[in-house]
Amino acid sequence: MSKRRNNELNPYEIEIATEPIELETLSYDEAVKLFITDAERRALRPPTIKYYQNETGMFRRWLVSQGKVGSDSDFISLVIREDIDNYVDYLRKVRGLKDGAINTRIRGIRAFFGFLKESKFIRKNPMAKYPLMKVRDGNIETFTLKQLRQLLNAPDKRTFTGVRDYTFMLLLIENGLRLSEATAIQLEDVKLSEGVIFVRHTKNGFHRYVPIQSKMKEQLRRYMRLRGTCETSNLFVTLDGEAMQRQALQKTVGKYGKRAGIKGVRCSPHTLRHTFAKLSIMNGAGVFELQKILGHSTMEMVRLYVNLYSNDVNEKHKDFSPLKNL
Numbered sequence: 001m002s003k004r005r006n007n008e009l010n011p012y013e014i015e016i017a018t019e020p021i022e023l024e025t026l027s028y029d030e031a032v033k034l035f036i037t038d039a040e041r042r043a044l045r046p047p048t049i050k051y052y053q054n055e056t057g058m059f060r061r062w063l064v065s066q067g068k069v070g071s072d073s074d075f076i077s078l079v080i081r082e083d084i085d086n087y088v089d090y091l092r093k094v095r096g097l098k099d100g101a102i103n104t105r106i107r108g109i110r111a112f113f114g115f116l117k118e119s120k121f122i123r124k125n126p127m128a129k130y131p132l133m134k135v136r137d138g139n140i141e142t143f144t145l146k147q148l149r150q151l152l153n154a155p156d157k158r159t160f161t162g163v164r165d166y167t168f169m170l171l172l173i174e175n176g177l178r179l180s181e182a183t184a185i186q187l188e189d190v191k192l193s194e195g196v197i198f199v200r201h202t203k204n205g206f207h208r209y210v211p212i213q214s215k216m217k218e219q220l221r222r223y224m225r226l227r228g229t230c231e232t233s234n235l236f237v238t239l240d241g242e243a244m245q246r247q248a249l250q251k252t253v254g255k256y257g258k259r260a261g262i263k264g265v266r267c268s269p270h271t272l273r274h275t276f277a278k279l280s281i282m283n284g285a286g287v288f289e290l291q292k293i294l295g296h297s298t299m300e301m302v303r304l305y306v307n308l309y310s311n312d313v314n315e316k317h318k319d320f321s322p323l324k325n326l
Contacts, residue, residue, distance in 0.1 A: 026121055028069045031076040032056045035115050045203075047180055047246075055108025062087050076116065081126045084109070088133075099133035106132055141265050142275040148173065151267070154256035160226055160239065165252050167223040168236055171197075172253075172269055175210040176276030176294050178203060179269040183246045185235040190224070192217050202295055210293050 026034075035056065039049050063069040066086070068078065091097045091105060110127045117125035143151065152169060156162035171182060177199065184201030191198065195217060196209040212220070227237060234243035250269065257267025265271060273294070280290055287303065 026076050028060055028063065028074055028076050028079075031116055031121060032060070032112070034119070034121065035112050038115060038119075045180075045201075052108055052111065055105055056112050058105065059087060059109050059112075062090060077122050079113075079126055081130075084126055084130060103132045106130060140274050140278075141271055142278045143262075143265060143271060145279075147260075147262050147265065148275065150260040150262055151253070151256055154260040163223055163226055164236060164244075165256065167219050168249060168252060169256070169272065170216060170219055171212075172272040173276055174212055174216045176273040176280075177210065178273065178295070179250055180246060181295070182269070183234075183236070183244065183249055186233045187224070187235055188233065190220055190235060192221060199295065206295070208292065208295055 032053075036049060036053060039052055060069055063074075063079070063083070066083070068074065068083065088102060088106065091102050092099075097105075106127075110130055113122070113125050113127040116122045117128070152166060152173075155166040155169075157166060168182065171177060175197070180203070181199050181201055185197065186200070189198040189200060192212075195213070196211055199208050199210055202208065224235075227235075230237050230241035232241065232243040236244040236249065238244055238248075253269055253272060254267045277290060277294065280293075
């Protein structure tokens with residue numbers, strides 16, 4: 001005769017009894033929908049939400065290829081640590097992604113499973129404390145001064161689009177704005193008399209002012225006169241007077257880089273940002289000034305720039321080089 005069950009549940013049994021049913025029946029697609037809805041509710045930036053959609057979508061396609069999604073039992077709770085390891089191996093060995101790119105994938109799905117665990121939609125987080133790939137600090141691509149001149153000479157300044165694109169690229173060289181930050185600039189953000197631009201659409205949510213000097217102020221003044229009055233308040237506009245979209249501005253640098261015949265470096269707005277950092281450091285900019293202008297929340301990236309591009313070591317090496325007295 002079996003022992004009579006104790007009617008009072010212990011804490012472990014109570015946890016099982018009160019767990020949401022979704023723990024066993026939530027599908028991958030339903031889980032993603034909950035994750036994205038939460039991101040929208042928290043007012044995350046559109047590029048961040050798009051990033052989460054892309055990463056969870058790419059992981060889903062891989063899970064489908066492995067038979068773990070796409071059936072009647074594709075529950076999110078069935079995804080285990082081994083699946084994550086196999087996915088990372090696939091990215092590295094089959095797709096040939098570099099460690100930095102793999103980390104981008106890991107961060108996206110790690111945020112996804114972290115949300116599910118914190119919201120109690122899964123019992124166990126398969127990505128708990130999942131390590132990033134170790135990335136060695138390498139060289140950062142930048143333009144040379146010659147390439148910058150070629151790039152800036154490429155737009156046809158006898159056209160409105162040429163003046164607009166020249167102004168856009170000059171602005172990125174002047175203060176290293178991110179593409180999304182430059183895209184979101186409004187007319188009222190350009191304060192020529194104060195010599196600053198207000199940056200409202202930042203990556204970390206902290207607004208900031210970036211300085212502009214006389215050459216940049218004069219070019220902005222020239223462009224804004226040509227821009228005239230439009231229905232949109234965005235600084236950069238199309239021939240129809242509509243706001244320039246991020247994708248269109250993204251292609252600008254590549255278009256003129258190709259026209260100028262620039263080789264050996266990726267022609268993109270982010271390369272202009274790196275180039276701004278490099279030239280600023282070579283011209284004596286301090287780490288704190290650079291961090292504030294670039295809008296980095298930590299000093300990590302700024303220190304990398306300094307390590308790569310500071311002239312101090314080169315100059316002092318002239319004095320202590322062992323070859324000096326040979």
